[in-house]
Amino acid sequence: MVKCPKCGNTVDKNDKRCSSCGESLSKSKNSSNKIIAVIAIVAVIAIVAVLASGMFSSDNSTTDVEAQSETVDPISGDDDTTSEPTEYWASAKAEKFHLPTCEWAEKISEDNKIIYQSREDAIADGKVPCGACNP
Structure with missing residues (x-):
């Protein structure tokens, strides 16, 4: 049993909505989208850092x-x-x-x-x- 975050009514943990107020009890899709966005940004920054370090450390030029x-x-x-x-x-x-x-x-x-x-x-x-x- 869990409590509804909106009205505090006790509901079964398998229910998708509160029987009293109708509030959705499933995890918010918005928060999972934010986590995916943060992971994507970190991955892009890491890739750019690896590529940039390869560009500056190449020893192809002659003095x-x-x-x-x-x-x-x-x-x-x-x-x-x-x-x-x-x-x-x-x-x-x-x-x-x-x-x-x-x-x-x-x-x-x-x-x-x-x-x-x-x-x-x-x-x-x-x-x-x-x-x-x-x-």
Whole structure:
């Protein structure tokens, strides 16, 4: 036995309507529709999050340094992918050294520019590799 939510009359739990006032005793369809809507919204948000994380974590792009190292010399036809850079630039006033094509190397004034012929020479002089161009 259950009570009618509207009039409080005691009715059988299998009845669909209250015998006194006629109130529906079945669970509201409206509340189940709300639950389904919330579940659908959460599912859509989860799918969008998964797709967005896949877009931003893909490693299909190459950096400028990688693109530069994968070029072919148009005169000799040599593939530059195996050759190392011939120069590394550093500023006399900073601790980092760079590839000549690095945006930070281009900002070094001619008065302060130090040119190293090898990576080892720059490191031996106390310089550390740039985080942007990673020489």
